[in-house]
Amino acid sequence: MSTIKWNEAAYEMLQEWLSLYNEKEPLRSRHLRNVKDKLHQLTEQEFMMEVSKELHEVYKVVKTERKQYDMTNGEFLVTTLLSTDYPAFLEARSQNLRRVEKLKQLHTEILSLFETNINTSSDMTSLLNRFFDAISAYGQTKKLANLEAKCAEYLPAFMDVDQKREGLKENALTAQKQESELLEEWNQLRKKQYVTKQTATGFRTKQHEYNESIRRLTVANKQLEEIDLPGLKNSFANLEADMKAYAIEALRAIEKEINEIIDDSERSQQQLQKQIEKVSYVEEMDAHYKWLSSFMDASRTFFHGKEIEAFDQVADLYRSSAIAEFIEVAEEVQMLTGPEPMSAASLPSYFASLQVKEEKLSVPATADYPVLEKQQKTKRTFPFFVGAVLAIVLIFIVYMNFGRGITDDNTAPAMTEKAEAKDKQSAENDPKPVKDGVKQRFTTL
Helix, strand or coil, rough: CHHHHEEEHHHHHHHHHHHHHHHCCCCCCCCHHHHHHHHHHHHHHHHHHHHHHHHHHHHHHHHHHHHHHHHHHHHHHHHHHHHHHHHHHHHHHHHHHHHHHHHHHHHHHHHHHCCCEEHHHHHHHHHHHHHHHHHHCCCCHHHHHHHHCCCCCCCCHHHHHHHHHHHHHHHHHHHHHHHHHHHHHHHHHHHCCCCCCCHHHHHHHHHHHHHHHHHHHHHHHHHCCCCCCCHHHHHHHHHHHHHHHHHHHHHHHHHHHHHHHHHHHHHHHHHHHHHHHHHHHHHHHHHHHHHHHHHHHHHHHCCCCCCCCCHHHHHHHHHHHCCHHHHHHHHHHHHHHCCCCCCCCCCCCCCEEECCCCCCCCCCCCCCCCCHHHHHHHHHHHHHHHHHHHHHHHHHHHHHHHHHHHHHHHHHHHHHHHHHHHHHHHHHHHCCCHHHHHHHHHHHC
8 A cells, every 4th residue: 555545544434533532531632633633754564553453442431331331241131132023923913913814804704694685596596605704714514514415405495496486487488479470460360361281280380389388388287286385484494593693703702802902912012112221321332332333333434445354353253233223123123013903793683585586477378269260160160162173074974964864864765766656658659560461551542
């Protein structure tokens, strides 16, 4: 190091040392200013001897101060608290807060089960699933075995009734639609003078299918009315009472556990606070380490790379310090606030209500439209007409054949007689053979 460089660095360090010495009574009387004033006269080796004396003095003052305020024991408490007690407290507190949050959500879910209205089997299934999920999540699965058996017995019966009711409603709507379509088609058919056989057959088939569905619907509706709905409701009332009792028991247990966790967390915080309070002379320790930190900052650059025993001794004292972190932790612990204790929730008026009512389903009447009679008449008239025409033709043919036969029978004898008479007349007109006597007479004359 050049003379100018180490002199400048030494001057700056001494300047800061003088300022720090003023903060500690035992160091104020030191003649450090003399060293600073004659710095330009000292060699580097001579200067190092002077500052080594000062470092020994600083070490002696700092050690005395540490012993005066029992800082060795305080540092042990600080180290234990920062490395063990405080991390354990934070972990336990974090777990407690997560547990409280989870229990509060579960508490809300169970409360939401109350005042549930059940209209369909899907409503019933949803309620049971949510109920068992919530109670099981709280860890009361053993208590639910009895209730699960009741639900397994009740749910199929309720679902069967509900499915039948919904099926009947859908079938009734379909029947009403068919009735409307039949009426519309009939109104169109009755405006026609004639109805073809194919059209009538199609309409008759539709009407038959409609009437069959109405008959099935009527039978199914009667069977549904015969189901013991009051008994089904009574079974649900018993089931609902058990579910309500389990839900209330779970709610109260959750509230109790939350409050126990909160109390436990508060006790842990109080114990940690007592541990913090055991560390005495915190302000003195803080001032001690702040001064030592400033002294190290002022000296470190100058002594960097140099093996100075006295400086290393002072530095070792500084390395063991954690008081600044301790003070921050102490402030954080003091400001920590836990969740508010949980009071017992007021319960709604009922747990679940079955809304299925005994109501008769309106079934449309069967159909018997007059168009069928019209079609039957049309069907009978045409064959009779065709038959009548055929009969007349046959009679005419027979008549003609019969008349010709009579005429032929009467004409044959007459023709015979006529022929004979004609033959006779012809015979008379023909010349007869002359006898000899007569011939001679005419000759003589």
